[in-house]
Amino acid sequence: MGAPESKELVGPRATTSLVSRASPLVSTAQQLKTLRQVDLSKLPNQGVFREKLTPAGIDIFQINVGKLCNMTCRHCHVDAGPDRTAEMMSRETVDLCLAALDKTTAKVVDITGGAPELNPHFRYLVEQCVARGKHVVDRCNLTILLAGPYRDLPEWFAARGVEVVCSLPHYRQRNTDLQRGTGTFEKSIEALRRLNAAGYGRGDPRLRLTLMHNPAGAYLSGDQKSMEREWKEGLQANHGVTFDALITLNNMPISRFLEWLEISGNLQAYMELLVNAYNPATVPGLMCRNTLSVGWDGRVYDCDFNQMLELDTRYADGRTAHIRDFDPQQLATRAIVTARHCFGCTAGAGSSCGGAIA
Amino acid sequence: MDTYYRPEHLPKFSSIAQGNQKLADKFFDYYAEVFKAGALSAREKALIALAVSHAVQCPYCIDAYSKESLQQGADLEQMTEAVHVAAAIRGGASLVHGVQMLEHVQRQVMA
Numbered sequence: 001m002g003a004p005e006s007k008e009l010v011g012p013r014a015t016t017s018l019v020s021r022a023s024p025l026v027s028t029a030q031q032l033k034t035l036r037q038v039d040l041s042k043l044p045n046q047g048v049f050r051e052k053l054t055p056a057g058i059d060i061f062q063i064n065v066g067k068l069c070n071m072t073c074r075h076c077h078v079d080a081g082p083d084r085t086a087e088m089m090s091r092e093t094v095d096l097c098l099a100a101l102d103k104t105t106a107k108v109v110d111i112t113g114g115a116p117e118l119n120p121h122f123r124y125l126v127e128q129c130v131a132r133g134k135h136v137v138d139r140c141n142l143t144i145l146l147a148g149p150y151r152d153l154p155e156w157f158a159a160r161g162v163e164v165v166c167s168l169p170h171y172r173q174r175n176t177d178l179q180r181g182t183g184t185f186e187k188s189i190e191a192l193r194r195l196n197a198a199g200y201g202r203g204d205p206r207l208r209l210t211l212m213h214n215p216a217g218a219y220l221s222g223d224q225k226s227m228e229r230e231w232k233e234g235l236q237a238n239h240g241v242t243f244d245a246l247i248t249l250n251n252m253p254i255s256r257f258l259e260w261l262e263i264s265g266n267l268q269a270y271m272e273l274l275v276n277a278y279n280p281a282t283v284p285g286l287m288c289r290n291t292l293s294v295g296w297d298g299r300v301y302d303c304d305f306n307q308m309l310e311l312d313t314r315y316a317d318g319r320t321a322h323i324r325d326f327d328p329q330q331l332a333t334r335a336i337v338t339a340r341h342c343f344g345c346t347a348g349a350g351s352s353c354g355g356a357i358a
Numbered sequence: 359m360d361t362y363y364r365p366e367h368l369p370k371f372s373s374i375a376q377g378n379q380k381l382a383d384k385f386f387d388y389y390a391e392v393f394k395a396g397a398l399s400a401r402e403k404a405l406i407a408l409a410v411s412h413a414v415q416c417p418y419c420i421d422a423y424s425k426e427s428l429q430q431g432a433d434l435e436q437m438t439e440a441v442h443v444a445a446a447i448r449g450g451a452s453l454v455h456g457v458q459m460l461e462h463v464q465r466q467v468m469a
Contacts, residue, residue, distance in 0.1 A: 174433045215428065222430040226400045230431060 009082045009118070011070035011143045012181030017081035018256060025259050026079070028310040034262065035253060035340040038271045047275045049343060051283055053302075053336035058328065060291040061106040061134075062353070063097050064304060065089040065119040067296065071141055073167075073180045075214055075257040077308050080114045087114075089296040093323065094121045097294055098128050100326035110291070110353060112139040112304060117150050126162060136162045139212075139353075142191040143184060154198035163208040164200060165247070166192070171234035175216035192241045201243040209243045212355075214251050218266040220277060220348045221248035224356040247355025250274070252305050252344040274343040282350030285357035288336045298323040302336045304353070305344070311337045368418045401430035405440040412444040 024030050040047025067084035069076075089097075101109065109129040116122055116138060129136045138157065144150050157164055168188055170176045176185040192209075195201060201209030211231060215221055228246035235241040251257045253270060261267040288302040292313075300321035301307040312320035316333045350357030375382030393403050404427040411419030427437050 170431070170433060172433055172435070174435060213431070216433075217428065219425055219429045223395060223400050226395045227431045230399060230401060 009068075009070045009147070011082075011141075011147070012177075012184040012187065013072040013081075014074040014177075014179060014181040015072055015256065017072060017083055018079045018259060020081065020083045023259060025255065028308070031254055031258055031309060032339060034258060034267075035271070038268055038340075040271060040275055043272065043275050045275065045278070047271065047340060047343075049338045049340060049346075051338065051342075051346075053283070053286060053288060053338060055302075055332055055334060055336060056289040057332070058104045058106045058290065058292050060108045060110050060287070060353075061097075061101050061104060062110040062112060062291050062293045062304060063089070063125070064112050064114075064293065064295055064307060065094075065116045065122060065125070066114045068118045069113060069115045069141065070118070070144055070147060071115070071181060071184070073141075073256075074260055075179055075216075075251050077252045077255045077257060077305060078114060079255045079308070084114065087296045089119055089121065089298075091121050091124070093296070093298045094125050094128075096298055096323045096326075097125070098132075100294075100323050101129070101132070101134070103326060103328050104292075106292075107135055108137060109134045110137040110139065112353075115141050115144045117144050117153060123156070126160060130160045130162070136160070138162050138164050140164050140166045141180075142166045142168065142188040145191040145194060146187055151194075154194045154200065158198040158200065158207055161206045163210065164195060165210045165212055166195075167214070168192075168211045168231075169214050169216050171231045171238075179214070179216040189235075189239050189241060192235070192239075192243070196242060201241070203244065208245070210245045210247060211243050213246060213248045218251075218261060218264070218270040218273070220250055220273065221351065221356070224248045224349065245355075248349070248351070249353075249355065250344050250347055250351040252341055254305060254341050255308055271340070271343070274347045277347040278343060279346055279348060279350060279358055281358040282346045285350065285352070286345055287352035287354065288345075291353070292331070294323050300326070300331075305341060306337055309339070309341065311339065313337065363417050365421070368421060371418075399430075401427070401432050404430045405432055405436060408437060409440040409444040412441050413448055 018026050038047070066088040067078055067080045068088060069080035069084065070082060072081040111125065113119070117140070126136055145153055168176060169179050173185040176188065177183065195209055200207045213221060213227060224246065227248060231246045232243070235243065253261055261270050291303060293301040293304045293307050295301060295307050300313045300323055301311065302313050313331065314320055314334060314337065315330050321331065345351045372382070372386065393400065404423055407419065408423040408427050411423050424437065
């Protein structure tokens with residue numbers, strides 16, 4: 001599959017991609033089937049996600065520019081990795097995204113991947129969004145900022161006021177390296193130091209540095225505020241690193257995290273945990289209600305998780321949505337596509353690309 | 359009953375209210391209040407609970423607070439140190455009684 005891995009691209013790895021191993025879970029139908037087959041019939045709602053979700057207007061335009069990544073984290077919901085060279089957003093699709101963006105009132109453009117910086121049109125996309133006065137978010141794995149052609153990015157981002165949202169599961173080494181591969185923690189700290197040196201994470205609202213925590217296993221994220229305080233103390237005292245905010249996300253039971261849940265014998269208990277922790281107070285703030293997610297090939301989804309399960313956004317007449325025929329008025333009347341994985345966002349304090357909800 | 363400890367008893371903890379609703383309500387309200395972040399963080403309280411769980415050797419508590427410690431952002435090294443604190447206090451509690459033994463010996467044995 002795809003081109004051979006480039007040497008400079010290979011960063012820390014905790015595993016390899018499902019695609020490279022030809023795992024049955026490469027099939028999104030197989031993933032959905034695996035989730036459906038978990039017996040949750042004894043739980044109060046039988047494990048059926050019953051909320052009928054409707055869109056509340058597009059505040060965040062999220063663009064997933066491809067699955068290529070220098071890392072292969074164990075919990076990745078994208079199945080990204082250095083071998084995923086085939087799925088890469090083209091310049092033409094980038095321009096279609098920009099044209100669609102102009103039809104919306106979205107204030108935020110959230111760019112993700114893979115490692116989004118690896119897309120050859122990444123800087124063009126950022127420049128175009130900044131020129132339109134959008135608040136741009138780069139979802140960054142940190143280690144990419146140490147790789148050859150990307151080392152100037154902290155200063156480049158700073159000059160454009162791009163918010164950097166970085167994955168760092170823990171302020172200590174163990175859980176970071178378990179999830180993201182040996183050596184990740186050390187590299188991440190070095191990258192954070194460079195972001196700090198470029199002015200990030202020092203309280204300047206133009207240069208926001210946000211850290212993102214995912215649990216390193218089959219449990220929910222803890223209290224976001226409490227953890228933020230401890231992450232700040234821990235990183236400052238031990239590494240002299242500062243940041244502005246910590247957001248906490250639950251792991252979605254899809255893709256590589258689903259594989260790990262199955263192999264480790266945690267799938268049943270994790271699904272029970274998610275369903276039992278269902279919190280109705282999270283529903284109004286679910287990201288699928290105010291975000292639109294575009295895939296590398298221009299297909300449109302209600303969220304990045306639906307994207308990875310190939311659950312396309314559908315217009316009210318049943319057509320699947322594509323960025324080339326983007327129609328925000330018609331999208332406003334759609335029903336959001338849901339399935340069992342949605343319990344990942346409604347569990348506990350809730351989970352979204354912006355962190356906890358309730 | 360074929361065993362004294364059953365994992366399914368933990369999620370049924372609240373059924374203890376069947377014998378006295380009022381006391382159970384007071385206990386669970388108090389319990390919830392104790393574990394709220396205050397002067398100590400939720401993670402610190404989870405680690406204290408984990409250590410105490412080992413000191414009182416309660417398998418339900420060890421299950422619950424291993425999970426809670428992870429969820430509140432503790433890692434294996436922090437959790438292991440918490441368990442060693444319990445072990446040190448338990449060991450120390452035995453050993454410090456040795457002074458009583460020592461004084462007994464000093465009283466009764468010809469020096």
